[in-house]
Amino acid sequence: MxxxxxxxxxxxxxxxxxxxxxxxxAEYTGDVQLPGMLYARVLRSPHPHAKILSIDTSKAEKLPGVKAIVHSFNTQVTWASGGLTQKRMIFNNPVRYVGDAVAAVAATDRYIAEDALELIEVKYEKLPYVLDAAAALKSDAPKIYPKGNLSVGDGRVTAPIREQWGDVEKGFKEADKVFEDTYISKHVNNAQMERRVSVAKWDGAKLTVYASTQGISNARGDIAKALDLPLSRVRVVCKYMGAGFGNKNQAQDYDMMTAVLAKTAGQPVKLEFTREDDFIGMHGRWASEQHYKVGVKKDGTITAVELNAITNMGAYRKQSGDLTGCDFYNIPNYKKVVSPTHTNTVVAANYRAPAYPQSVFGFASMLDQIAFDLGVNPYDMFLKNRVRVSKGKSQFTSNEMEACIVEGAKKIGWQEKWHPAGASKGAKLHGIGMALGGYPFRLxxxxxxxxxxxxxxxxxxxxxxxxxxxxxxxxxxxxxxxxxxxxxxxxxxxxxxxxxxxxxxxxxxxxxxxxxxxxxxxxxxxxxxxxxxxxxxxxxxxxxxxxxxxxxxxxxxxxxxxxxxxxxxxxxxxxxxxxxxNPTWPEGFDGKCFAAHFCEVEVDRFTGQVRLTRYVAAHDSGTIINRLTATSQVKGGVVQGIGMAFTEELLIDRPTATPINPNYRDAKVPTHLEVPEIEVLFVDASDPYGPFGGKPVGEPPITASVGTIANAIFNATGKRFKELPITPDKILRAIQV
Amino acid sequence: MKTFENVDVKSVKEAVGLLQKFAGEKKNAAVVGGGSEYLQLMKVRVATPDYIVNLKTIPGLNYIKEDAGGFRIGALTTLAELEEHKGVQEKLLFLSQAAGEAASPQIRNAGTVAGNLCQRPFCWYFRSASHVCLRKGGEICYSVAGDNRYHAIIGGGPSYIVHPSDLAPALVALDAKIKIAGPAGEKTIPLEKFFVTPQVNARRENILGPADIVTEIQVPAPKTGSKGFYYKARERQAWDHAIVSVATVVQSGSGAVRDARVVLGGVAPIPWRVPKAEEFLRGKAIDDAAAQKAAEIALDGARPMKDNVYKIDLAKNLVRQALVASV
Structure with missing residues (x-):
């Protein structure tokens, strides 16, 4: 069009x-200063699973400057967006992971609030715990919920998540070859620039919350419901926001804590998360273990895909835990069973394109490997199997995936630069890789x-x-x-x-x-x-x-x-x-935006370090409304993928069940030096249902990036890395000089 | 962060006197130069000093002086100033590069040379307030049973931290000296002797007493025919400590090595000098085989833990590359 x-x-x-x-x-939420405003800090559980027997705040209350202390024994407030399948409170008992909120203190300054946390005496009765998702599903694993550790469904989400069309058994029979493999992704934090912060003030019976939220309307609804207030008596304000990438949707526990503290103290309160709070107190992307069985014809055409996977949702289930990286391929026979599982670890939920990059990594690696084994150029493999029909039945409202693949490959010079995996020699190994991505487009x-x-x-x-x-x-x-x-x-x-x-x-x-x-x-x-x-x-x-x-x-x-x-x-x-x-499109249609990413890498044989030398991202996002911010969106998404591919992983220390790298320094979020010039290409496109023909561009860019980089590293080294992140130690062990 | 009192001092003498006074009163005091490293410990409440003695207000401690004997670097010289110093770049380029490899531009603008040498470990257990480890007066080194991918492969036990400095290996390879002021006056010692292994003291990384202050670093002029290298392997190209680093100084003449220094960073609780490798190189013409042999010798005796076996190969590769590049 x-x-x-x-x-x-x-x-x-x-x-x-x-x-x-x-x-x-710009006045961000953290910049809001109100007369008489107090500062609040949160006390978190040091235990992965424990019943709280008592909380003694008498010493903390005596500390001059302390104005209010709230915890599970004096405050019962529901955190609606904190758990879809369990009733989760802002303070829970038992606590279910190291970092679960136990109490919050408001004081005249931040330092007094922090000092007061140390004076709160909590008696815990330790309970058995489990950190691994696979181990959590075993029958003898400690139970985090009465029904067990496989998350239960509630109508909005199911467990396990099942999806299928066609007949996979028939598809595998039609295949010339069947491949099976397992890919593993890790928990990574959204690591948005602005830490969590909320300011609450009461004017009589009316509550104003200056929030850092990705949705003021739903935040208002959540807060009103949690505190039993009419919607007219809750005002939520967020004029400038410093990002969340999915971990600031709606209202979260800290908004309610702030409101309750302000009510108790009779003064406005600002509650700020530290960076550590931010890494452990909210959520990151769910880790996954993905087992694929893929049937293909000799030429690489997919006949069937079966995916069995476990996703680690941590202690509470806030979101689906799904894996949707197969969305970008034409799969005639498909069967998926994903088991979202509870463990006594930091919660996993939405992070930019929640179910995609980890899943695209797995499936695009799988297809890239199959192409290698069949002697097919990955470009032909991806082009041949690109999606044309949605979920085996629906038509797309628009689909320019082919243009993304063709134009992106041309831009990076795929045909001139591609060589068989492992063919590069010398101190620096050259590699080139690609993967497909995108995201649902909805009305x-x-x-x-x-x-x-x-x-x-x-x-x-x-x-x-x-x-x-x-x-x-x-x-x-x-x-x-x-x-x-x-x-x-x-x-x-x-x-x-x-x-x-x-x-x-x-x-x-x-x-x-x-x-x-x-x-x-x-x-x-x-x-x-x-x-x-x-x-x-x-x-x-x-x-x-x-x-x-x-x-x-x-x-x-x-x-x-x-x-x-x-x-x-x-x-x-x-x-x-x-x-x-509230527009709709006719029955039998489905919407999606599409992307094909390409990159080149240089692997240092002596150190295992990888340098990204070039990155090309080709996108179908329909009509581009603003080329400047759309381009920035793509670049930002790719950068997050770079972190996920190379370094980022929230590490939970096994003996103590404690996160040990919950900060920018140790989580190794990428800097500018990790990022090459990212060449962004928007293919000529327009969707009949989008505003002025536009489709989304926010979520898609991260989807393909991790798989693209992983495939380029395979092309450079001839070694397949099946577990993220792909760090120098793993590469060094695989390639040995 | 715990509330503390900041004291600006005007002289080294005043600082030493104050530190002595606080020590006598059993007050928890710390000295701060740029503060970029110590502040991180304070924010996570691993360090909770009652007093901060701010050395930045002492005049005349920020300088790089060059004479025939070499360079004298004032304790408060920032990493950026060392990195950008024309004389250092001309005569000891790899020292300038080592300074430039540290942290990030912002931190290098604030962080001082003395502060870089006196950094506390960046072990994630040490930096976690909830892990009361050996180095913080506890009973165990959590790395032993925990995640030890970045920990020591050599010279460790009972604590397995690695020394985080980028400058230290380069300066040790240059036979640098360090000047320390304390209650008993001033002393100058080889930098190599400044660092202490956990076998000597598992709670300290250096010999500084509670009222001692580093005032100067002295770097001898490079010997004729000598060439230095600093290589740092890291996971992120800025704001990341060395997984392994190596500093080498090779003095050659008549086609053979006259003298050599090989110092590893990121592998041991102190900058790890390997005299046996240096000895092996003396009198030899360095080719790839000799460099490889020296690398083997340098890592002889390494005892990796479950997650850091890779550091051995990495260190060998770096030593080999540095030595080959030295001739």
Whole structure:
């Protein structure tokens, strides 16, 4: 589908709030200072599994400056988003992992709050525990929940997760060869820049929470429900947000702790997580053990795939625990059984494209290995098996995966640079690899209000929080395009539940398609009202008019025109347009964005160190609304994949069950030096259902990156690394000089 | 972080006097230069000092002086200043490079040369407040039963930390000396003798007493025909300690080695000099076979734990590469 002519959409537009963000003028949640505000810190369990017998706060209370202490014996508040299948409280008893919250203290400064934590005396009765997911599923394993350690379903999520189509047994019979192997991924933290922080203040019976959230509307709902307040008495504000990558959706325990502490103390409270709190107190990506059985024809065509996997969800199940990396391939016969499992470790849940990068690593490695074993060029293997039909039955609303593969390969020079795995010689081994990725594209509930001011400027009022993606700018661009006024005439009002309409939450790559669609509809509402007024002035029918660049004109005769500002003056005051949208596509369709990634590496035979020398990411995200922020999204996702491929893993010390690297230094999150120039390519695409033809770009970039890098290391060394992260020690052991 | 009192001092004498006073009063005091390393310990409450004696306010401790005898480097010289010093770059390029390999640009701008040599271990058990390990007065070294991928393969026991400094191996390879001020006055000793193994003291990495302060590092002028190298293997190209590093100085003449220094970092609780490898090299022409043999000798006696066997091969490879590059 050819792209339409746009005036604002599709350009490289700097963020509308970029200046405030880079000059330190933007007020993030951590910057909020209120008169009389207290500071809070959280006490965490040192035991992986224990019953709390008693909590004695008498010594802590005597410490001058301590104003409130809350814990499971005086505070019973539900943390709805903390557990889908269990009722999880903000303080739980028993505690189920090292890091489970035990108490929180508010004091006149941070240091007193921390000192007070040391004075709280907790008596524990230690319980047996289990750290390994596979071990947790054995019948004699210590039970974390009465029904056992295989997570139970509750309607929203199932256990085990099963999916199938076709007939795998038939598929394996049709195969010329059947391959089996196991791939392992580890728990990695989202490691977003902004640590968790919440500020709560009560004005009589009304609660205001300055949150660091990826969704103010759902955060408000969660807090109201947890504290039994009407929605009108809860206000959630988040004007600037420093990222979360899925671990700040909705409201989390610290928001409720802060509210309760503020209520108890009768003063506003700011609760801040330390970086260590952030690594262990919330969640990271679920680790997995993936066993594949893949049937192929001699030429590499897949006939059947069976996946049996265990995912480690830690002590509570906040999200699915699924593995969805097979989504990008045409698999005629498919069977998947994934067992989300509880262990006494840090919780695992959403981290950017939650079920993808670890799973793409496994399956793209599997296919790359099969290509090698069959003597097929991986490019042909991936191109041949790329997905055409969704889940064996549905049509995609748009699918440019082929263009991603072809154009990305051309850009990196695949045909000239590829060589059989292990063929590179010398001190530095050259490798090239690729993998496919993407993410579901969905439609859903969105709401927006647009206020056209008497001077022809406009306010776009949306519930969106800009979590770093540039969503505020995207909404402004969509509004400018849809209204027909210049971008610099648009102001955005966002991130305040007392003012802004509902937003689903800025996660799962939904903001542009859900709220963006509503912004277009609200703009149409404004235009309708303007055209009704202007029609009289221009002596035309409203439907004959158009508005572009602030000028209302007759479509058939653009010379017959009037400035928008003149039309508005005919109205008493301002024009309000509003829309709540919830579009769908016909039965039998499915939406997806697609990506093909390519990279080159250089492996040092003497040290096992890998240098990424080149990275090409080709994406089908439909029409690109803002090329600048879309490109940044791709680069950021790839960087996170680099960390996951090479270094990141939350290590739990076995003898003490304690995380031992919960910080930026030891988790070895990548720096600029690990990152080559990332060449981002958006293939020409447009989706019939997306706003202006756009599809998501937030989640997809991380999906293919880990598998791409792993395959390049295989190409360089001739050794297959089946367990993440692929660190120098593993490489050194495999290649031996 | 625990609340503490900061004391700015104006002279080395004042600092030593204060430290003596605090020690006498059984107060927990610490000296801080750049503070970039100690602050990390304070934030996780592994260090909870009552007093911080801030040395940064002492005038005249930040200098690099060069004369015929070599370089004298003031304790408060930052890593960035050492890295960028023209004379050092010209005469001892690998020392400048070793300084540049440390931490990150921001930390190198704050971190001092003396502070780099006096770093506490970056062992994750030592840096975890919940693990009261041998080095913090506890009973065990958690690395023995735990995750020891980054721990010592040589010279360890009963504690298996590795010394984290990038500068130390390079300076030891250069026969550097260290000047220390204390209650009994000043003394200058070979840097090699500054570090202590856990067999001597499992709670300290060096000989400094509670009221001692490092004031200067002295680096002799390089000998004619000598060439130095510093290689660092790491998992991340910035802000990462050496998994293994090697510093070599080889003095050659008439096609053979006259004298050599081989010092390993990241493998032992102290910068690990290997005299046997140095001895082997003396009088030899270095080729790949000789370098490989020297590397074997250097790692002779290494006793890896379950997760750090790879360090042996890695160290051998680095020694071999450094020696081959030295001729």
């Amino acid at each position: 050819a792209q339409k002519e746009f005036s604002v959409v599709g350009k490289a537009t700097p963020r509308i709030d970029g200046f405030e963000r880079v000059t330190g003028k 859903g509930l969105g709401a927006a209000t647009i206020r056209l001011n008497p001077d022809a400027t406009a306010h776009v009022i949306v519930g969106v929080v800009d979590i770093g993606t540039g969503a505020k700018s995207t909404m402004a661009i969509i509004a400018a395009e849809a209204l027909g006024i210049p971008l610099d005439q648009i102001q955005l009002a966002s991130g305040d539940t007392d003012v802004t309409p509902y937003s689903i939450g800025e996660s799962s790559s939904r903001t542009t398609s859900f709220t963006g669609t509503a912004v277009i509809a609200a703009a149409e509402d404004v235009r309708k009202q303007i055209f009704a007024v202007a029609a009289r002035e221009l002596e035309a029918k409203p439907e004959e008019l158009d508005l572009k660049n602030g000028i209302v004109f007759l479509k058939s005769n653009p010379g017959q025109k009037m400035p928008l500002v003149k039309a508005i003056r005919k109205v008493e005051s301002e024009i309000i347009g509003r829309a709540t949208t």
